[in-house]
Amino acid sequence: MNEFSYRNGHLHAESVALADIAREVGTPVYVYSAAAIEANYRRFADALSDMQASICYALKANSNLAVIRLLAELGAGADVVSEGELRRALAAGIPAEKIVFSGVGKTETEMAFALDVGIGQFNVESDPELDILSAIATNKGQTANIAIRVNPDVDALTHKKISTGRRENKFGIDISSAEDVFARAALLPGLQVRSIAVHIGSQLISLDPFAAAFTAVAGLVQRLRAAGIEIDHLDLGGGLGIVYRAEEAPDMASYAAVVRESVGNLGCKLTFEPGRAIVGRGGILLSSVIYRKESDTRKWLVVDAGMNDLIRPSLYEAFHAIRPVNEAASGGTHAVFDVVGPICETGDTFALDRELPVLGPKDLLAFDSAGAYGAVMASNYNSRPIVPEVLVRDDKWSVVRRRQTYDEMLAQDDIPAWL
Numbered sequence: 508m509n510e511f512s513y514r515n516g517h518l519h520a521e522s523v524a525l526a527d528i529a530r531e532v533g534t535p536v537y538v539y540s541a542a543a544i545e546a547n548y549r550r551f552a553d554a555l556s557d558m559q560a561s562i563c564y565a566l567k568a569n570s571n572l573a574v575i576r577l578l579a580e581l582g583a584g585a586d587v588v589s590e591g592e593l594r595r596a597l598a599a600g601i602p603a604e605k606i607v608f609s610g611v612g613k614t615e616t617e618m619a620f621a622l623d624v625g626i627g628q629f630n631v632e633s634d635p636e637l638d639i640l641s642a643i644a645t646n647k648g649q650t651a652n653i654a655i656r657v658n659p660d661v662d663a664l665t666h667k668k669i670s671t672g673r674r675e676n677k678f679g680i681d682i683s684s685a686e687d688v689f690a691r692a693a694l695l696p697g698l699q700v701r702s703i704a705v706h707i708g709s710q711l712i713s714l715d716p717f718a719a720a721f722t723a724v725a726g727l728v729q730r731l732r733a734a735g736i737e738i739d740h741l742d743l744g745g746g747l748g749i750v751y752r753a754e755e756a757p758d759m760a761s762y763a764a765v766v767r768e769s770v771g772n773l774g775c776k777l778t779f780e781p782g783r784a785i786v787g788r789g790g791i792l793l794s795s796v797i798y799r800k801e802s803d804t805r806k807w808l809v810v811d812a813g814m815n816d817l818i819r820p821s822l823y824e825a826f827h828a829i830r831p832v833n834e835a836a837s838g839g840t841h842a843v844f845d846v847v848g849p850i851c852e853t854g855d856t857f858a859l860d861r862e863l864p865v866l867g868p869k870d871l872l873a874f875d876s877a878g879a880y881g882a883v884m885a886s887n888y889n890s891r892p893i894v895p896e897v898l899v900r901d902d903k904w905s906v907v908r909r910r911q912t913y914d915e916m917l918a919q920d921d922i923p924a925w926l
């Protein structure tokens with residue numbers, strides 16, 4: 508996290524002191540580095556530049572309009588999983604033809620909207636979805652470009668809640684019966700079948716599952732071609748893991764080598780849908796200590812961020828490194844703390860038994876690698892306003908989502924006149 512490092516003893520985002528942001532915006536607040544996100548995107552794109560690759564950034568990792576705009580300017584397309592995300596991608600300036608629509612539960616309204624705006628591709632995940640999309644497209648006198656997402660029954664070796672490529676997972680169609688589905692799709696009106704899609708999970712640390720999945724897809728391409736069904740595109744999904752702790756995240760060159768070896772000789776154009784790998788290490792969550800609390804057996808740092816602001820630790824037992832914003836604290840005494848939020852849930856715990864400097868009320872701390880699946884999962888639980896987001900570039904910074912006010916939060920509810 509070079510873009511989040513200490514300068515003169517103070518943790519900065521690029522050239523902006525996090526303490527300055529905290530003073531003006533308050534905490535908790537997400538802070539993103541444009542340079543970090545750009546560097547991650549370039550690293551991904553450069554590694555695949557010798558293959559005919561397009562990169563459709565998976566919006567669900569971080570769908571702030573400013574973040575999407577930043578990536579749009581670098582040439583990214585988008586992978587969206589809802590009409591809301593599709594609207595965000597368009598609003599941020601991503602051309603419709605560079606947008607892929609994934610997801611197991613697209614509604615008719617969503618599909619019709621996507622066709623109306625001229626979306627580039629649908630990644631179809633089931634037999635019934637094929638029929639519905641065919642009917643809607645035919646009705647509109649249009650042809651929908653589709654990929655069929657297959658489930659290769661490969662264990663992604665990641666957390667079970669973000670594993671998507673096993674036969675028992677809800678995603679895609681079983682690769683073993685895929686030829687029948689492709690053959691049927693080829694006969695349906697309003698559909699142009701051109702691609703096989705695969706996405707086996709998120710935060711993959713080993714490249715072996717990618718190799719297994721991509722090799723299975725290559726086999727299917729050969730079988731389909733033998734059956735007279737031409738496939739000239741492949742959508743290889745996202746899922747590349749990042750460093751949260753001490754895990755060895757796969758490097759881009761090795762990932763690209765796996766792609767080249769498994770599908771490089773098929774003459775297919777490739778689409779990738781990275782989310783976490785682009786934005787995960789491009790953001791931190793800045794929070795303040797409210798209380799330091801002790802019992803006979805434990806010590807707690809109660810902070811002002813809660814699981815409603817960053818749910819990854821309680822949802823996936825995820826690890827986020829925690830650093831004091833004031834570096835001098837690291838030189839002082841340390842103790843072992845549980846770092847917890849203010850929410851009335853035991854699951855509202857960011858870290859257990861974490862050795863940290865002995866911080867006190869109002870001290871600032873940063874949760875590292877919080878740029879992906881952080882702010883997008885924020886909620887109003889415990890009636891806490893949705894957390895704000897800040898984007899930094901060099902010495903400039905802007906609030907790119909302001910903190911929700913209490914009035915805005917309450918205004919969403921209505922009390923019926925009959926009550």
Ligand SMILES: *Cc1c(COP(=O)(O)O)cnc(C)c1O
Pocket residue numbers: 565567568586609610706708709710744745746747780781782783784879
């Ligand atoms: C979530 C998702 C992605 C992005 O996954 P990352 O692990 O963030 O790279 C890509 N494609 C699909 C279909 C997804 O559901």
